[in-house]
């Protein structure tokens with residue numbers, strides 16, 4: 001049996017719609033094993049939206065690898081241990097896709113290169129900003145091209161923390177993409193290009209004072225925040241508590257605030273504020289570091305199945 005650990009991820013990071021994302025130290029474990037025949041899928045904790053047949057996202061990701069390399073297991077057992085909350089903007093689908101591809105590649109003897117796995121994952125997810133950090137870790141700048149992903153990975157220092165606010169409701173990426181406008185104004189495109197460029201420079205040089213300005217966005221948040229009644233309150237309380245920028249995580253509804261030194265004081269202030277504020281939803285709050293490793297082998301146990 002092969003066991004793979006794959007991180008959560010947060011896409012966009014403010015202005016970098018569909019091209020910037022970071023892996024986070026919150027993990028799903030995917031255990032896979034070739035069996036004599038059939039497909040057995042188990043999951044804990046379970047969720048009605050997790051399919052137990054060929055429609056399961058991890059299985060579908062694994063199948064893209066089998067189709068690509070022309071090798072198929074006789075049967076397959078998949079066990080999912082899920083820490084990443086579903087449909088909350090923390091890359092649960094990307095973890096399934098990147099983790100499934102990574103696990104399938106191990107199962108079939110490592111026929112695909114890392115570049116090929118990154119491409120397959122981005123193609124399946126439709127954009128590379130969650131799938132690439134889930135696969136290789138770090139903070140990633142990535143563009144999906146016709147046959148490859150062009151990307152740069154930046155290893156995030158532990159000093160930078162990601163304060164994650166997770167509400168008790170879900171928002172599917174599909175829905176949150178469908179509400180975006182087909183066209184945007186030229187000045188809004190210019191606004192985002194400047195901020196995304198500033199963000200890349202600020203994060204890689206450690207000039208965190210620029211982050212509050214660099215995490216502003218006009219491409220998706222103005223539209224999506226209407227689906228998240230507490231958005232402005234959470235962003236404002238984070239900035240007042242000293243965050244270096246706060247933004248929607250991926251397609252939402254989770255919100256992430258960037259915190260530098262003094263994160264313990266920030267954490268206490270936010271917890272006090274959350275306890276005393278009137279909010280439309282219940283919000284979980286946790287402080288995470290970036291994961292710089294991506295999908296990794298958790299354990300390998302030999303199987304009795306003979307070829």
Ligand SMILES: Nc1ncnc2c1ncn2[C@@H]1O[C@H](COP(=O)(O)OP(=O)(O)OP(=O)(O)O)[C@@H](O)[C@H]1O
Nearest residue numbers: 049057086087088089090091092093172173250251
């Ligand atoms: N552990 C899992 N096992 C199987 N399927 C999963 C699992 N986690 C998520 N999924 C599938 O992915 C869907 C959620 O994907 P969606 O893209 O809407 O949200 P997300 O990936 O959590 O958010 P975002 O893409 O904004 O970061 C679920 O409805 C389910 O079909």
Ligand SMILES: N[C@@H](CCO)C(=O)O
Nearest residue numbers: 011017018173250251
């Ligand atoms: N860039 C994507 C991330 C969600 O998977 C979006 O915002 O729709």
